[in-house]
Amino acid sequence: GPPLRSLAEARKIQIGAAVEPSLLLQEPQYAQVLAREFNLVVAENVMKWGALQTARGEYNFAAADLLLNFAQRNRQAVRGHTLVWHQQLPRWMYGSFTSAEMEAILSDHIRTVVGRYRGQIAYWDVVNEAIGDDARLRSTPFDVLPGYLEKAFRLARAADPSAKLFYNDYGAEGLGAKSDAIYALLKELRARGVPVDGVGFQVHVDSSFSPRQVRMAENLERFAQLGLEIHITEMDVLLSSTGSRAERLERQAQVYREVLQVCLRQPRCKVFTLWGFTDAHSWRGASEPLIFDVDYQPKPAYFALQRTL
Numbered sequence: 211g212p213p214l215r216s217l218a219e220a221r222k223i224q225i226g227a228a229v230e231p232s233l234l235l236q237e238p239q240y241a242q243v244l245a246r247e248f249n250l251v252v253a254e255n256v257m258k259w260g261a262l263q264t265a266r267g268e269y270n271f272a273a274a275d276l277l278l279n280f281a282q283r284n285r286q287a288v289r290g291h292t293l294v295w296h297q298q299l300p301r302w303m304y305g306s307f308t309s310a311e312m313e314a315i316l317s318d319h320i321r322t323v324v325g326r327y328r329g330q331i332a333y334w335d336v337v338n339e340a341i342g343d344d345a346r347l348r349s350t351p352f353d354v355l356p357g358y359l360e361k362a363f364r365l366a367r368a369a370d371p372s373a374k375l376f377y378n379d380y381g382a383e384g385l386g387a388k389s390d391a392i393y394a395l396l397k398e399l400r401a402r403g404v405p406v407d408g409v410g411f412q413v414h415v416d417s418s419f420s421p422r423q424v425r426m427a428e429n430l431e432r433f434a435q436l437g438l439e440i441h442i443t444e445m446d447v448l449l450s451s452t453g454s455r456a457e458r459l460e461r462q463a464q465v466y467r468e469v470l471q472v473c474l475r476q477p478r479c480k481v482f483t484l485w486g487f488t489d490a491h492s493w494r495g496a497s498e499p500l501i502f503d504v505d506y507q508p509k510p511a512y513f514a515l516q517r518t519l
């Protein structure tokens with residue numbers, strides 16, 4: 211059948227995968243399958259703060275540039291991931307800073323990074339995982355700066371007015387206390403004119419996940435009603451540990467199919483992104499959570515997406 215990217219194009223959505231740029235050079239098949247199947251890429255790690263600004267004021271863009279070049283050559287859109295997150299920060303960020311110093315640090319980082327790729331990155335995850343599983347704001351090194359969330363969005367908008375700016379989180383796919391808190395936050399930010407254009411749902415799940423059970427469609431709809439664009443940003447699905455191999459692969463395929471269907475039925479859902487694409491390289495280890503196997507062969511989950519698109 212046709213590659214996923216041409217089917218997605220016909221449905222007017224983008225289908226993406228998270229990428230480790232070093233593998234583009236090391237594994238020809240990795241680059242080939244990525245270019246053939248996806249029309250959007252996101253850096254799995256190399257655009258995080260700890261990768262880009264290892265020492266204060268010292269930036270390393272080599273790996274990120276490699277990804278941008280690959281995307282350009284292969285006519286792929288790019289999601290930028292991520293500007294403000296409490297993880298994968300460089301050690302120096304844990305020093306003690308005054309509010310004014312933190313403001314300078316935040317604004318230097320966002321201006322430098324977003325400015326460098328101005329016009330080349332369609333979507334930025336400006337804020338990642340700011341709400342904890344207890345539905346309250348997490349504590350982060352940024353806390354010394356009051357209003358840092360709102361400032362981050364405003365700085366990103368100023369650095370690249372053409373990029374759509376996102377809040378991204380996990381465990382908020384369905385209705386619940388955490389998604390309520392994110393909804394309230396985004397509603398309040400938009401009411402005050404803070405430039406938030408969209409919300410990303412990560413969808414790191416296991417094979418028991420059921421969009422219907424958690425009322426994912428209703429949840430997405432309330433965010434859509436705020437005027438937000440909706441992206442599925444990091445989907446992967448752990449293979450279950452019970453049943454025959456064929457059953458387990460089919461159950462996994464079913465979860466991919468159901469989440470894609472929810473996206474396709476929501477007019478504001480425009481991007482469907484997987485957190486990797488081959489089981490040979492997944493942050494979730496040996497659980498085979500992706501749509502190509504370790505030998506780059508398509509799994510039932512791949513064919514489920516192909517048939518659904």
Ligand code: XIL
Pocket residue numbers: 254255338380412444493
């Ligand atoms: C993960 C990467 O996949 C790993 O390689 C890394 O060691 C840790 O981060 N939510 C996110 C992503 O927003 O940035 C995380 O990526 C997975 C969870």
